[in-house]
Amino acid sequence: MAGKHGRRVKLSSTPNAGCSVSYGLEMKYKDYYAILGVERNADADAIKKAYRKLAHKYHPDVSKDPQGEAKFKDVAEAYATLKDTEKRAAYDQLGKHAPGENFRPPPDWGRQFGDSHAFEGIDLSDLFEHFAGHGRGAGARRAHMPIPGQDYEGAAHISLEDAYRGATVDLELNVSELDERGLMRRVPRSFKVRIPKGATDGQRLRLRGKGGKGLNGGPDGDLYMNIALHPHALFRASGHDLYLDLPLAPWEAVLGATVQVPTLGGTVELKVPPGTQAGQKLRLANRGLPKPHQGAGDLYAIAQIAVPGIVSDKERALYRELAASASFNPRGHFEEEVKHERQTH
Amino acid sequence: MSARLTETTWLDAHCEVTFAELASLSGLAEAELRELVEYGALAPNDPRATQWTFSGECVVLARAAQRLRESFDLDPNALSLAVGLLERIRALEAELRELRAQLPRRVR
Numbered sequence: 001m002a003g004k005h006g007r008r009v010k011l012s013s014t015p016n017a018g019c020s021v022s023y024g025l026e027m028k029y030k031d032y033y034a035i036l037g038v039e040r041n042a043d044a045d046a047i048k049k050a051y052r053k054l055a056h057k058y059h060p061d062v063s064k065d066p067q068g069e070a071k072f073k074d075v076a077e078a079y080a081t082l083k084d085t086e087k088r089a090a091y092d093q094l095g096k097h098a099p100g101e102n103f104r105p106p107p108d109w110g111r112q113f114g115d116s117h118a119f120e121g122i123d124l125s126d127l128f129e130h131f132a133g134h135g136r137g138a139g140a141r142r143a144h145m146p147i148p149g150q151d152y153e154g155a156a157h158i159s160l161e162d163a164y165r166g167a168t169v170d171l172e173l174n175v176s177e178l179d180e181r182g183l184m185r186r187v188p189r190s191f192k193v194r195i196p197k198g199a200t201d202g203q204r205l206r207l208r209g210k211g212g213k214g215l216n217g218g219p220d221g222d223l224y225m226n227i228a229l230h231p232h233a234l235f236r237a238s239g240h241d242l243y244l245d246l247p248l249a250p251w252e253a254v255l256g257a258t259v260q261v262p263t264l265g266g267t268v269e270l271k272v273p274p275g276t277q278a279g280q281k282l283r284l285a286n287r288g289l290p291k292p293h294q295g296a297g298d299l300y301a302i303a304q305i306a307v308p309g310i311v312s313d314k315e316r317a318l319y320r321e322l323a324a325s326a327s328f329n330p331r332g333h334f335e336e337e338v339k340h341e342r343q344t345h
Numbered sequence: 346m347s348a349r350l351t352e353t354t355w356l357d358a359h360c361e362v363t364f365a366e367l368a369s370l371s372g373l374a375e376a377e378l379r380e381l382v383e384y385g386a387l388a389p390n391d392p393r394a395t396q397w398t399f400s401g402e403c404v405v406l407a408r409a410a411q412r413l414r415e416s417f418d419l420d421p422n423a424l425s426l427a428v429g430l431l432e433r434i435r436a437l438e439a440e441l442r443e444l445r446a447q448l449p450r451r452v453r
Binding site: 052055059060061062076151168191192193194195196201202203204205206207208210222224225236237238239241242243245279281292293300302304 | 350351352353354355356357359370372401404405408409412413416417431439442443445446447449450
């Protein structure tokens, strides 16, 4: 979610992200056994063990793998089906296909395991997510019980400039919903979202009622957005504070100078005091990211002494003259420190 | 497909939710939430208050707790431990991010 305001964004979201939606009952095959790395005749214990091992590795709350969330979705989907005896039997009846291959369940599959006409434009995960209890009265129970809509989570990648000014983004989201007849549908949802100014990396936004639709008076689900800031060419963010490298010529560091410094709100003048050391932080109050409720973070310019790569003959002569007349020894403390160490040890 | 402007809520220290709201938003039962509070994994704004309220940050934590319980079959004790460790990691990562932000780019 980067670039200009009002852009169109397809939000990656959980659950049901990365859907392989097709038409009618044709859908893409996923090999749940291969996903878990078990044989097709694996027993329940082996399936559970394989799931736990992969969940430790890829669970989005514990994994640092950038692909972990997507991998965990497949792992969780496979386990949810294979741990349930009835679902596993139904899955096995679909036959074995190549992963990603379009296939249709056998003609009698729907009659044997549920109402196949209840699903349109869905994928394998939807099929088994809503499989439980078909033919066991769950559909009837569902018809009367309030069912809250599904919550969704997704990451919103924004620039530092967007975090500074606030931004309006267009979100597109595919949600799986049950309609009033209890039939499963994929529904595209599109809405504009205002991201208030002052977002920081890792902050969460809640969009009330923007998840899946509730049924029978159940509340609509929510959409949770995890804000992720794009790295910036100049500024590094830490909470609402910003850090900027400020290269100074040796004479600017010694003599002091007034320099132009970029900020997210425009260029400002900064007085560099005489005798500024490399690594010293010069604070520009309230020039960081605005805080959502009041105030703003600070901008810290970190002094760096930059040395020219190429010098003219005249400059070289001046440096030599300076070296000959200067009394400054930047390594003068070495000898004293060594002496001190010898005395104490 | 409508495109009306959707307002948002920051889940931060300024956002306050009731105990019942926290249960509803996280998907955890109130009894489970009480155990997480007892074990110190979740902190109400004022633990002595008769009606507990929580910050928006607790919503994020409680939702993570619900996902962990669901995915790993954790009992409340193990769940509290996991949530506490995750929170420590989050704090350490924030500290690391702050320190890294202060390093000049060429030596990072």
